[in-house]
Amino acid sequence: MSTMSPKCILIFSGKRKCGKDFVTDLLFQRVGLENCALLKLSGPIKKKWAEANNLDFAKLMDSSEYKEIYRAEMNKYGEEMRNKDYGYFCRASIEMYEAEKKAVWIISDARRKTDLKWFKERYDGIVKTIRVQANDEVRKSRGWTYTSGVDDAETECGLDTEETWDWVIQNDGSGTQLDDKLNEIIQWTQENLK
Numbered sequence: 761m762s763t764m765s766p767k768c769i770l771i772f773s774g775k776r777k778c779g780k781d782f783v784t785d786l787l788f789q790r791v792g793l794e795n796c797a798l799l800k801l802s803g804p805i806k807k808k809w810a811e812a813n814n815l816d817f818a819k820l821m822d823s824s825e826y827k828e829i830y831r832a833e834m835n836k837y838g839e840e841m842r843n844k845d846y847g848y849f850c851r852a853s854i855e856m857y858e859a860e861k862k863a864v865w866i867i868s869d870a871r872r873k874t875d876l877k878w879f880k881e882r883y884d885g886i887v888k889t890i891r892v893q894a895n896d897e898v899r900k901s902r903g904w905t906y907t908s909g910v911d912d913a914e915t916e917c918g919l920d921t922e923e924t925w926d927w928v929i930q931n932d933g934s935g936t937q938l939d940d941k942l943n944e945i946i947q948w949t950q951e952n953l954k
């Protein structure tokens with residue numbers, strides 16, 4: 761398939777164990793794999809880290825405990841690179857996930873205001889931002905424990921003061937809120953694809 765310009769870009773953010781991967785995986789399946797690329801800005805960070813340290817890349821990418829051992833160091837590397845060039849991982853993830861073959865891009869893990877800025881600057885008018893939230897008790901039940909140096913770092917808190925989310929999803933695992941919001945997002949996406 762040839763390359764194309766994206767028609768919708770959906771950027772997700774949220775704290776550890778709020779369910780970013782769960783929510784974006786659902787959306788990815790519902791929008792349809794043929795239309796959609798699911799990008800993780802952490803993908804190129806983890807790939808490089810796995811290669812340099814002989815680690816299991818797939819295990820760094822899943823929701824297991826494995827990545828927690830390396831999280832602080834990976835975050836440090838990610839922050840250093842972003843400070844030099846805030847678009848570095850945005851460009852690297854577009855390439856890594858071959859996003860230019862697809863019309864809809866879902867980015868599951870924005871962490872900084874500059875992650876949003878980079879996409880908004882380049883793809884004006886087709887970017888929507890979504891914050892996923894879960895209360896701390898629910899996050900704990902999913903395996904989260906507060907870790908100093910991780911939970912108080914820029915990677916976790918950089919978007920706490922962002923106020924202009926297009927959607928906020930409360931993903932506490934109950935009720936129909938998640939489905940309702942996903943349906944609104946899918947509706948916007950389908951309108952842009954026409």
Ligand SMILES: Nc1ncnc2c1ncn2[C@@H]1O[C@H](COP(=O)(O)OP(=O)(O)OP(=O)(O)O)[C@@H](O)[C@H]1O
Nearest residue numbers: 775776777778779780781782783823902931932933
């Ligand atoms: N609405 C939900 N219903 C059931 N299980 C959920 C829901 N949301 C998340 N989970 C589960 O909670 C766990 C953590 O979710 P997930 O990996 O998506 O979080 P995350 O925000 O991506 O975490 P991290 O920042 O650590 O990557 C997973 O096992 C996932 O399946």
